Amino acid sequence: xxxxxxxxxxxxxxxxxxxxxxxxxxxxxxxxxxxxxxxxxxxxxxxxxxxxxxxxxxxxxxxxxxxxxxxxxxxxxxxxxxxxxxxxxxxxxxxxxxxxxxxxxxxxxxxxxxxxxxxxxxxxxxxxxxxxxxxxxxxxxxxxxxxxxxxxxxxxxxxxxxxxxxxxxxxxxxxxxxxxxxxxxxxxxxxxxxxxxxxxxxxxxxxxxxxxxxxxxxxxxxxxxxxxxxxxxxxxxxxxxxxxxxxxxxxxxxxxxxxxxxxxxxxxxxxxxxxx
Amino acid sequence: xxxxxxxxxxxxxxxxxxxxxxxxxxxxxxxxxxxxxxxxxxxxxxxxxxxxxxxxxxxxxxxxxxxxxxxxxxxxxxxxxxxxxxxxxxxxxxxxxxxxxxxxxxxxxxxxxxxxxxxxxxxxxxxxxxxxxxxxxxxxxxxxxxxxxxxxxxxxxxxxxxxxxxxxxxxxxxxxxxxxxxxxxxxxxxxxxxxxxxxxxxxxxxxxxxxxxxxxxxxxxxxxxxxxxxxxxxxxxxxxxxxxxxxxxxxxxxxxxxxxxxxxxxxxxxxxxxxxxxxxxxxxxxxxxxxxxxxxxxxxxxxxxxxxxxxxxxxxxxxxxxxxxxxxxxxxxxxxxxxxxxxxxxxxxxxxxxxxxxxxxxxxxxxxxxxxxxxxxxxxxxxxxxxxxxxxx
Numbered sequence: 080x081x082x083x084x085x086x087x088x089x090x091x092x093x094x095x096x097x098x099x100x101x102x103x104x105x106x107x108x109x110x111x112x113x114x115x116x117x118x119x120x121x122x123x124x125x126x127x128x129x130x131x132x133x134x135x136x137x138x139x140x141x142x143x144x145x146x147x148x149x150x151x152x153x154x155x156x157x158x159x160x161x162x163x164x165x166x167x168x169x170x171x172x173x174x175x176x177x178x179x180x181x182x183x184x185x186x187x188x189x190x191x192x193x194x195x196x197x198x199x200x201x202x203x204x205x206x207x208x209x210x211x212x213x214x215x216x217x218x219x220x221x222x223x224x225x226x227x228x229x230x231x232x233x234x235x236x237x238x239x240x241x242x243x244x245x246x247x248x249x250x251x252x253x254x255x256x257x258x259x260x261x262x263x264x265x266x267x268x269x270x271x272x273x274x275x276x277x278x279x280x281x282x283x284x285x286x287x288x289x290x291x292x293x294x295x296x297x298x299x300x301x302x303x304x305x306x307x308x309x310x311x312x313x314x315x316x317x318x319x320x321x322x323x324x325x326x327x328x329x330x331x332x333x334x335x336x337x338x339x340x341x342x343x344x345x346x347x348x349x350x351x352x353x354x355x
Numbered sequence: 356x357x358x359x360x361x362x363x364x365x366x367x368x369x370x371x372x373x374x375x376x377x378x379x380x381x382x383x384x385x386x387x388x389x390x391x392x393x394x395x396x397x398x399x400x401x402x403x404x405x406x407x408x409x410x411x412x413x414x415x416x417x418x419x420x421x422x423x424x425x426x427x428x429x430x431x432x433x434x435x436x437x438x439x440x441x442x443x444x445x446x447x448x449x450x451x452x453x454x455x456x457x458x459x460x461x462x463x464x465x466x467x468x469x470x471x472x473x474x475x476x477x478x479x480x481x482x483x484x485x486x487x488x489x490x491x492x493x494x495x496x497x498x499x500x501x502x503x504x505x506x507x508x509x510x511x512x513x514x515x516x517x518x519x520x521x522x523x524x525x526x527x528x529x530x531x532x533x534x535x536x537x538x539x540x541x542x543x544x545x546x547x548x549x550x551x552x553x554x555x556x557x558x559x560x561x562x563x564x565x566x567x568x569x570x571x572x573x574x575x576x577x578x579x580x581x582x583x584x585x586x587x588x589x590x591x592x593x594x595x596x597x598x599x600x601x602x603x604x605x606x607x608x609x610x611x612x613x614x615x616x617x618x619x620x621x622x623x624x625x626x627x628x629x630x631x632x633x634x635x636x637x638x639x640x641x642x643x644x645x646x647x648x649x650x651x652x653x654x655x656x657x658x659x660x661x662x663x664x665x666x667x668x669x670x671x672x673x674x675x676x677x678x679x680x681x682x683x684x685x686x687x688x689x690x691x692x693x694x695x696x697x698x699x700x701x702x703x704x705x706x707x708x709x710x711x712x713x714x715x716x717x718x719x720x721x722x723x724x725x726x727x728x729x730x731x732x733x734x735x736x737x738x739x740x741x742x743x744x745x746x747x748x
Contacts, residue, residue: 091664097734112737113697115658115678115686119736136736140660140677144734216684239684246684300467324442327468
């Protein structure tokens, strides 16, 4: 069960401003039934260009309904410029916080508000050049960039919690990772220059890496690996346990063992299997 | 507030008789069943009796039963044993609707180079037996198919599937966690090699399960340690829970008829009343071959979590296959495998009854649920005039 705050429960069980405003000044629909949540927002302005009436209809979980309800309460009486300043974090804060996995509900509220205001102002709904990154949930690069910036996100998992991107088939995880890196300023992932190692240092690091990073995973599957020798950049190993009979062992050696050693010790290493 | 517990496929209440049977083994009967003294030996004797009761429920020989810690352990032990004892075989056959205990394990093994065939199901969650048969090869180490589905209650023809596997000399395992105690199982009359049962689904406590291993089946233990369970599962016996499971199996055997008359009638009444009262609702999964206690109903254009939380206000407990309740962002893998449309999948609710369910509780749900759906639909942007379709046959 989710740990919802009392405020979330209150806004879910007794939501404010449900419905549609008649002859609205601004309208927005975000989300879709396939994605599991959707929100239709309508508002009307008064003579002073302040939000007089705002209503929502939401399909989604309790936190989606509560976020919508909270949003409408927050922006009533505001000018559109004031309303534009509301962030998804403000919505979550108003509700006393949301579970991490549900932060996307607050993002949906913010998106709907912006779109409804853009709809009123006649601004372009979608920035040109936007590109869909997550095909499962139809999330664009701009949406991900914004969520990363505004919420200071650092991992793919966090991006999924906030935007849903990457929560389906997972094919876009690499693309999301690149966006995170780009936004956070490490434009090129320069390989960190490692100091040259002496042979003894190298062997020691290889042994340590095998012990700490590689053996535990192999052992889970009943396998093991033994370091036989290191000749220059050639790492000679022997497969043990299940690995010795496993037909996928050479794939494991290349894709897992060698990749790990290259990553953690030296990019020039080549792993070779010897029988002994 | 009274709790109306209709989530018995998630877990069940430990029945009073089971609890009383267990209590002495938390107290005076704390001896180690492996000990040489009479004090421990008397506990071993009680464990032997419990093993007989478990065996009796499924028509097995007591030697064919090993006690484990849960259904997941039993599934792991069965599948891992099959591949350890036949290292030259690299293929596993299973289905797309298995419990994570089997599904995640098979995905893990696929990562190690095993070829895994996940058999599809049709819109009612039924297996295509021709497809199953053609998936078997001389490289197949094991078939693992669940007896009954935890989300829809749909029953697979596992006995027929086991016959086909046997003809080809392939091991057959079934996760019978949801089936045991609800429908008759007789291991004397089928060719299933291994079968998993979990205690807490049939009114025994959590933390106890069994794996049935047919006599003559090669077995490589998953839990290595002492000589307990005749070397097939190390670890000092969880005595109180084993005694509890024995009692629960004895009661399940006596309650089997009630499960298929009383419980079935209540389930049918609930289902029919909800489908009648709520437009745009439907049952997910095979209704012909189905557990007597389970119904999985979808309410179109609303989301399951909201339904559950509103029912929670009345103390009504059930489950949902919606994305929001799963912690992932997609609806349940079972409903997706069946191709249930998104408008329906997100609003699916599973009610699972037990012999402890009362007619008054069912009436309470029939009274409270329709207004909840109406209320949530009132908030849904997809619901409105013209959407209403009556699905009741």
